[in-house]
Amino acid sequence: MRRFQLLDASMAFDQLRPVMYRGELVALAGRHRFHLLAPWLDDRPDSDPDLHFVALLCLYHRQVLRGQLPHSADPDVAERWARLMLELPGQSPAR
Amino acid sequence: MADDYKPQQGDEADLFALFNDQLMRRVQRAVNCTPEIAEDACSIAWAQFLRYQPDRSREWRAWMFKTAQREAWALARARRETRSLTKEDVRGWVVTEPLDPHDPFRERDELEAAVEVLAQLPPRLRQIAFLRATGHQYRDISEMTGDSLTRVSSLVRRANDHIRDALLELHATEVTTHPRAACLHELEASPPDWLLQEIGRPPRSHGGRQGYAKRLLDWRRAALSIEDYRKLTGFDSQVRALGLRPRDEAPAQAFDAAVHAVEIVNRQRARCQELGR
Numbered sequence: 301m302r303r304f305q306l307l308d309a310s311m312a313f314d315q316l317r318p319v320m321y322r323g324e325l326v327a328l329a330g331r332h333r334f335h336l337l338a339p340w341l342d343d344r345p346d347s348d349p350d351l352h353f354v355a356l357l358c359l360y361h362r363q364v365l366r367g368q369l370p371h372s373a374d375p376d377v378a379e380r381w382a383r384l385m386l387e388l389p390g391q392s393p394a395r
Numbered sequence: 396m397a398d399d400y401k402p403q404q405g406d407e408a409d410l411f412a413l414f415n416d417q418l419m420r421r422v423q424r425a426v427n428c429t430p431e432i433a434e435d436a437c438s439i440a441w442a443q444f445l446r447y448q449p450d451r452s453r454e455w456r457a458w459m460f461k462t463a464q465r466e467a468w469a470l471a472r473a474r475r476e477t478r479s480l481t482k483e484d485v486r487g488w489v490v491t492e493p494l495d496p497h498d499p500f501r502e503r504d505e506l507e508a509a510v511e512v513l514a515q516l517p518p519r520l521r522q523i524a525f526l527r528a529t530g531h532q533y534r535d536i537s538e539m540t541g542d543s544l545t546r547v548s549s550l551v552r553r554a555n556d557h558i559r560d561a562l563l564e565l566h567a568t569e570v571t572t573h574p575r576a577a578c579l580h581e582l583e584a585s586p587p588d589w590l591l592q593e594i595g596r597p598p599r600s601h602g603g604r605q606g607y608a609k610r611l612l613d614w615r616r617a618a619l620s621i622e623d624y625r626k627l628t629g630f631d632s633q634v635r636a637l638g639l640r641p642r643d644e645a646p647a648q649a650f651d652a653a654v655h656a657v658e659i660v661n662r663q664r665a666r667c668q669e670l671g672r
Contacts, residue, residue: 313419313430316438318408325407325445328438335438339400339446 317361319354320375326354329361356382401448411441414456421460425530426467432474436467454522456539457529464530512561516554523547524554559608575619582618590618593636594660598667610663617656624649 319327319334326338336342336354344351360378363369369381415437423433440463449455513521513528526536536547582590583597594617598610621636628646630638636657640650 313416313423314434316415316434318411320408323405324403325411325441328411328441330434333434335435335442337438337442337445339442 315365317365319357319361319378321350321354321357321379327358329358329365331362331365334358334362353382353386356385359385400446403445404448404451406451407445410444410451414459415441418456418459418463421530422463422467425460425464426471428467428471432467432470433463435470436463439463439466454525454539457526457531460531461529512558515561516557520550520554520557523550524558527551527554556608578622579615579619582622583615586618588634589632589636590621592634593621593657594618595664610660610667613656613659613663617653617660620649620653620656624653 314330314332316328316330316335318325319329321327321338324338326336326341328335328337334355338354341351341354357378360369360381364371418440419430419433419437422428422436423430426433426436428436440459443462444455444459449458513524516524522540523536526539531539533544533547533551536542536551537544540547542550586596594614597614597618624637624646625631627649628638628641632638637650637653641647
C-alpha cells in the first residue's frame with residue numbers, strides 16, 4: 301500500500317499551461333510556479349514592461365488552474381485580462 | 396524583441412501540449428528525481444528549444460529528452476550538494492567523498508568515441524542508434540519513425556552490430572600502446588606463418604553481417620592464447636603454432652586454453668565456409 305502511495309506521489313506533476321504573448325510561446329505556468337522560456341526575456345531588467353506583462357499572463361493562467369478564473373479557449377483572453385490589470389488604479393507596467 | 400534569436404515557427408505551443416507530459420514522465424523515470432526537478436529540467440529544455448529551434452523533421456524529441464535529462468541530473472546534484480548539515484554532521488565533521496563520482500575526462504573521451512562510432516553508421520541506422528541511446532523504447536521509436544516494431548527491432552540489431560564492429564576497430568587502434576594490445580595488433584597486421592597455419596587470417600567484415608564481431612573476438616583470443624603458450628614454453632617453430640602438450644601444470648593449462656580457442660575459431664571457419672562467407 302505504502303509503495304503505491306509513493307508511486308502515486310512520484311507521478312504527481314503539476315499541470316503546466318503554455319503562456320502565449322503576441323502569438324509566441326513565452327512561458328509555462330503552473331499552480332505554484334511559472335517558468336520563463338522566451339530567450340528575449342533573459343536579459344530584461346525587472347522593471348521591463350514586457351516582463352511585467354508576461355508575469356501577469358502567468359498569473360492569469362495560475363488563477364485558471366486554481367479555479368479562480370474561468371478557462372477560456374480564446375487565446376486573447378489572457379492578454380486582455382493582463383491589460384485590464386495594468387489599467388487598474390495603482391498598477392503600472394514599469395512599476 | 397531582440398533580433399539575434401531564431402524566430403518561433405508557430406508550432407511551439409502545440410508541440411508542448413503534445414509532448415511535455417511524456418517528456419516529464421520519461422525524465423523523472425530516467426533520472427529518478429522529484430516531479431519538481433523534472434518540471435524544472437523540462438522547462439529548461441523547452442527554453443533551449445525556443446532558443447535553438449531544432450529541425451522538426453529530425454529527432455528533436457530525442458534532443459529534448461537528452462537536454463532535459465542532463466538538466467535534471469545537474470539540478471538533482473545541486474540539490475544534494477546544498478543539503479543542510481544536521482547537528483550530527485557538524486559534530487562528527489565527517490568528510491565524505493565528492494558527490495559526483497563521474498570522471499569528466501573519461502566521460503568526455505567516451506562521448507567522443509560514441510560520437511565517432513555513431514558517425515560511421517549509415518544515416519538510417521544512426522537515427523535508430525541515437526534514439527536507442529537516448530533511452531527511447533522500441534514502441535517510441537516506432538511511433539517517431541513510422542516503422543513497424545519488427546522493423547525497428549531489425550534496425551536496432553543491425554545498428555548494434557555496426558557499433559560493435561566500430562568499437563572493436565576503435566579499440567584495436569586506440570590501445571596499441573599496451574604491450575599485449577601491441578602484440579595483438581602485430582599478429583593481426585602481419586600474421587606469422589605458424590598463426591596462419593593454425594587459425595588463418597583475422598576475419599573481415601562483410602558489410603556488417605551479424606557475428607563478425609564475435610568471430611574477430613574469438614580469433615583474437617586464439618591468437619593471444621597461442622602467443623601466451625609460446626612465450627611460456629619457449630616454443631618457437633615457424634610453421635607450427637603449438638607443440639606437444641607439456642607435462643608441467645602451468646604450460647599444460649596454457650596449451651589447453653590455446654587448443655580450446657583454436658577449436659572455436661576453426662569450427663567457426665568451417666561453418667562460414669559452409670555458408671559461403
